[in-house]
Amino acid sequence: MIRFAQVTFCYHESAAPVLNAVDFEVPEGELWAVVGLSGSGKSTLLRSVNGLVPHFSGGHFSGEVRVDGRSTRVFKPRDLADVVGMVGQSPAAGFVTDTVEDELAYVMENLGVPPAAMRRRVEDTLDLLGLHDLRTRPLRELSGGQQQRVAIGSALTAAPRVLVLDEPTSALDPAAAEEVLACLSRLVHDLGVSVLIAEHRLERVLPFADRVVLVPGGSLPVVVGAPAEVMVTSPVAPPLIRLGRAARWSPLPLSVRDARRVAGPLRERLRHSPQPPAPRPPGPAAAPVAEIAGLTASYGDIVALRDVTLKVYPGEIVALMGRNGSGKSTLLAHLAGLRAPRPGRVRVAGEAPHRLAPKQLNRLIGLVPQDPAQLLYALTVADECQTTDRDDGLRPGTTAASLEGVLPGVPADRHPNDLSEGQRLALALAVILASGPRIVALDEPTRGLDYKAKERLGKTLRDLARQGRAVVVATHDVELVAQIADRAVVLADGEVVADGPAREVVCHSPVFAPQVAKVLAPDPWLTVDEVTEALTRVEP
Amino acid sequence: MAAGAAVMTDRGPARRALHPLAWWAWAVGLAVACLRTTNPLLLGLIAGVVVFVVASQRSSGPWGRSFGMFVRFGVVVVLIRVVIQMVFGQRLGGHTLFVLPQVYLPHWAAGVSIGGPVTLEALLESLWQGLRLAVLLVCFGAANSLASPYRLLRCLPAFLYEAGVAVTVALSFTPEVAATLVGLRQARRLRGRPTRGVAGLRGMAVPLLSGAMDRSLQLAASMDSRGYGRRVGISRRTRRLTEGLAVAGLLASTAGLYWSVTDGSDNIRSTSAFGAGIAALVASMVLAGRRNPRTRYRPDPWRRPEWITLGLAAVALAAFAATSAGLQASVYPLRAPGLPALPALAVLACALPGLIIARPVAASRERPAGSFALWPRPSAEPVVMAPVGRSEAGSR
Numbered sequence: 001m002i003r004f005a006q007v008t009f010c011y012h013e014s015a016a017p018v019l020n021a022v023d024f025e026v027p028e029g030e031l032w033a034v035v036g037l038s039g040s041g042k043s044t045l046l047r048s049v050n051g052l053v054p055h056f057s058g059g060h061f062s063g064e065v066r067v068d069g070r071s072t073r074v075f076k077p078r079d080l081a082d083v084v085g086m087v088g089q090s091p092a093a094g095f096v097t098d099t100v101e102d103e104l105a106y107v108m109e110n111l112g113v114p115p116a117a118m119r120r121r122v123e124d125t126l127d128l129l130g131l132h133d134l135r136t137r138p139l140r141e142l143s144g145g146q147q148q149r150v151a152i153g154s155a156l157t158a159a160p161r162v163l164v165l166d167e168p169t170s171a172l173d174p175a176a177a178e179e180v181l182a183c184l185s186r187l188v189h190d191l192g193v194s195v196l197i198a199e200h201r202l203e204r205v206l207p208f209a210d211r212v213v214l215v216p217g218g219s220l221p222v223v224v225g226a227p228a229e230v231m232v233t234s235p236v237a238p239p240l241i242r243l244g245r246a247a248r249w250s251p252l253p254l255s256v257r258d259a260r261r262v263a264g265p266l267r268e269r270l271r272h273s274p275q276p277p278a279p280r281p282p283g284p285a286a287a288p289v290a291e292i293a294g295l296t297a298s299y300g301d302i303v304a305l306r307d308v309t310l311k312v313y314p315g316e317i318v319a320l321m322g323r324n325g326s327g328k329s330t331l332l333a334h335l336a337g338l339r340a341p342r343p344g345r346v347r348v349a350g351e352a353p354h355r356l357a358p359k360q361l362n363r364l365i366g367l368v369p370q371d372p373a374q375l376l377y378a379l380t381v382a383d384e385c386q387t388t389d390r391d392d393g394l395r396p397g398t399t400a401a402s403l404e405g406v407l408p409g410v411p412a413d414r415h416p417n418d419l420s421e422g423q424r425l426a427l428a429l430a431v432i433l434a435s436g437p438r439i440v441a442l443d444e445p446t447r448g449l450d451y452k453a454k455e456r457l458g459k460t461l462r463d464l465a466r467q468g469r470a471v472v473v474a475t476h477d478v479e480l481v482a483q484i485a486d487r488a489v490v491l492a493d494g495e496v497v498a499d500g501p502a503r504e505v506v507c508h509s510p511v512f513a514p515q516v517a518k519v520l521a522p523d524p525w526l527t528v529d530e531v532t533e534a535l536t537r538v539e540p
Numbered sequence: 541m542a543a544g545a546a547v548m549t550d551r552g553p554a555r556r557a558l559h560p561l562a563w564w565a566w567a568v569g570l571a572v573a574c575l576r577t578t579n580p581l582l583l584g585l586i587a588g589v590v591v592f593v594v595a596s597q598r599s600s601g602p603w604g605r606s607f608g609m610f611v612r613f614g615v616v617v618v619l620i621r622v623v624i625q626m627v628f629g630q631r632l633g634g635h636t637l638f639v640l641p642q643v644y645l646p647h648w649a650a651g652v653s654i655g656g657p658v659t660l661e662a663l664l665e666s667l668w669q670g671l672r673l674a675v676l677l678v679c680f681g682a683a684n685s686l687a688s689p690y691r692l693l694r695c696l697p698a699f700l701y702e703a704g705v706a707v708t709v710a711l712s713f714t715p716e717v718a719a720t721l722v723g724l725r726q727a728r729r730l731r732g733r734p735t736r737g738v739a740g741l742r743g744m745a746v747p748l749l750s751g752a753m754d755r756s757l758q759l760a761a762s763m764d765s766r767g768y769g770r771r772v773g774i775s776r777r778t779r780r781l782t783e784g785l786a787v788a789g790l791l792a793s794t795a796g797l798y799w800s801v802t803d804g805s806d807n808i809r810s811t812s813a814f815g816a817g818i819a820a821l822v823a824s825m826v827l828a829g830r831r832n833p834r835t836r837y838r839p840d841p842w843r844r845p846e847w848i849t850l851g852l853a854a855v856a857l858a859a860f861a862a863t864s865a866g867l868q869a870s871v872y873p874l875r876a877p878g879l880p881a882l883p884a885l886a887v888l889a890c891a892l893p894g895l896i897i898a899r900p901v902a903a904s905r906e907r908p909a910g911s912f913a914l915w916p917r918p919s920a921e922p923v924v925m926a927p928v929g930r931s932e933a934g935s936r
Binding site: 077078081084095098099110111113118119122154158336338358361366367369371375388417431432435 | 708743759
């Protein structure tokens with residue numbers, strides 16, 4: 001269905017090719033996962049399927065990509081619209097019309113589908129993706145998960161033989177992500193669509209994948225193979241695979257179900273080891289550094305927070321969890337003084353944050369927003385660091401040193417937009433840390449991060465907490481929560497529904513439990529590191 | 541078509557929204573009518589009818605909610621007009637209400653006066669003129685909230701389609717830029733940077749523009765991947781011909797209009813240029829439409845309700861054109877305005893769409909399918925005309 005024949009591609013400004021002699025063929029009705037570190041060329045590979053690379057990107061392209069027999073050398077993306085459905089990284093940026101129905105019909109209008117067939121296909125797609133109730137709603141008012149489903153639907157209505165998706169679940173909470181993936185798997189099985197999907201959170205997509213394309217980056221050849229084989233050596237691996245490697249399971253289990261079947265002996269061995277360390281009791285002797293009491297917030301007639309009460313203590317990492325639109329970002333905005341609490345009371349180190357001048361505020365709390373690029377305005381990394389030193393009255397070089405501590409080796413002469421996601425986040429974090437805030441808040445920091453960058457972030461946040469700062473992280477990423485959080489607060493429809501030690505909150509939830517916990521339940525293990533450490537103690 | 545028909549019954553023809561062109565014609569008809577009058581009773585009547593129809597018919601989207609903004613804007617316009625008259629207006633004779641402290645300007649500024657006696661006549665005159673502007677705004681707001689500009693653009697002829705998409709994208713772009721701006725201001729506050737003044741503006745302009753660029757590129761990629769600009773089955777010659785005809789037609793008709801406005805003596809030249817231009821435009825549309833591979837999803841039908849609405853607008857226009865006495869409020873001498881019967885009845889008739897056409901209902905709303913919206917649901921706007929509307933319904 002999709003045939004890559006010796007494809008080599010090189011962007012204009014770089015010397016080394018991104019794709020090097022890529023050669024494989026995706027047969028009809030299979031779901032292939034494209035994996036790799038961030039910046040390794042996954043998006044380039046996906047965008048070359050319908051010819052956006054090189055028709056749109058420029059660059060040097062050799063070899064040939066054929067989709068359903070049509071070569072992208074001859075056919076432009078618009079002429080492949082009836083064969084390839086393309087869903088980009090941020091769905092909202094690709095919307096052309098203003099309501100759900102019109103968006104679904106857009107591609108068919110361009111293809112000249114007869115009106116009667118158009119009506120039928122829109123209805124079918126609405127049903128297939130569960131969008132029926134939203135048909136006349138304006139696109140801007142939808143939640144992230146709903147927007148993602150509309151974006152998939154608007155590619156599907158053209159009845160393409162091939163669907164290409166670039167990180168379709170990165171903005172979604174665990175439940176919404178499963179919904180989208182289940183829907184894709186249904187398309188593959190019921191309609192025989194070929195799907196090519198790039199995803200950082202492999203734990204979500206691996207159980208559905210027929211094959212894995214590993215893009216190692218750095219001009220190395222891509223590896224194509226059965227998921228269990230590729231994962232043995234893959235530099236990116238979800239916790240389940242790392243657990244399997246630690247326990248020397250072969251073949252590697254790809255789903256929690258497979259793992260549980262073989263995990264009996266491991267559970268038995270772990271029982272001989274001391275149980276994982278008890279959580280530090282939340283709320284140590286120190287006074288809370290932030291206090292929120294009776295906070296209610298609303299946007300128009302939509303209530304975002306209802307009577308929320310929360311205390312944050314110095315030296316702890318608090319994870320804010322909950323589905324899309326449950327009020328996590330609003331809570332952080334209040335904490336950072338971006339919104340006035342009414343009614344309610346917010347105090348950070350005894351001060352009301354929304355009344356503070358920006359200069360005083362950023363000594364108390366620093367917030368890294370969902371899009372860290374919003375914090376960066378300079379043209380190079382070095383310039384950004386120097387500006388921050390000057391503005392905050394720091395010794396020259398302080399911010400650069402702090403950046404080196406968060407993530408070494410960020411190129412100083414690069415434009416912030418040209419950094420990888422992980423590097424950009426590190427820069428934003430370094431800039432925020434320069435003024436020495438007592439609370440560091442991060443909104444959805446793991447979006448677009450690969451496992452290595454995520455681990456690095458976890459370590460940085462742990463260090464910050466050890467220095468006595470409070471860290472508040474709003475996230476969908478249960479693996480990050482398992483890795484770092486002391487306390488987990490779950491929000492639902494603006495109310496706090498759970499607040500307690502992360503281990504307890506996370507292990508007892510079927511939605512928020514990390515993979516290791518699911519495999520080793522009922523024993524309360526959360527991360528692969530805990531398990532490997534325990535194993536070395538049992539059998540040195 | 542069987543499938544299409546089945547779906548139609550699901551949604552119910554009674555629930556469909558009126559054709560956007562019908563709504564715009566209706567609003568423009570009333571707007572032009574109100575340009576011809578300063579009679580406060582007539583203006584009030586027009587405003588009442590418009591508010592009533594909007595309250596019963598507006599769509600539920602963000603455009604539907606924009607009507608209140610236009611009404612507020614209208615009120616502001618009236619206030620500004622009156623205040624300017626009180627402070628700077630010409631000193632006209634009549635019944636003095638009160639005297640503002642007067643500023644005497646040097647002789648070279650003769651003709652400009654500040655302050656002085658304010659007469660009832662001057663005040664009323666400015667009030668009626670302000671009211672006319674305000675009602676004009678209300679009519680425009682009504683057109684916007686009854687049929688969003690998006691829906692209007694969908695009615696464009698095929699050859700204007702690509703220009704239409706550009707406008708659609710621009711329309712959706714503005715709220716997006718506003719949202720980005722809010723985000724940027726917040727980010728600057730988080731970093732302790734100024735958000736106002738020149739420094740703030742300079743700091744935000746670069747990320748705002750680069751963000752807008754990025755978004756345009758993403759949008760362009762998305763549109764291209766989804767088949768925008770496909771030209772299957774159109775020969776290059778036909779396309780050139782269509783485009784040439786369209787450009788020539790636009791030029792000729794504009795020139796004709798220009799001549800007719802600037803030089804009234806040469807009627808033949810202006811009329812023939814205008815006529816030829818329109819003919820070329822129509823030919824280009826027909827040619828483009830014939831070979832266009834695009835189809836339209838659920839085109840708005842033009843049926844009896846649309847004809848009725850259009851007819852009502854025409855009737856209102858004709859009534860205002862045929863009437864001469866009583867359209868202008870008499871200020872010198874001061875007299876209570878009368879209500880000329882013909883225009884008043886015509887305006888009242890324009891409330892009919894609010895009564896006979898069911899309100900378009902969003903799928904998730906509580907109103908059951910096919911229910912007729914005889915009465916507007918409780919809303920923030922005062923529904924002035926409800927009792928009149930009732931008698932209208934009774935007499936029908």
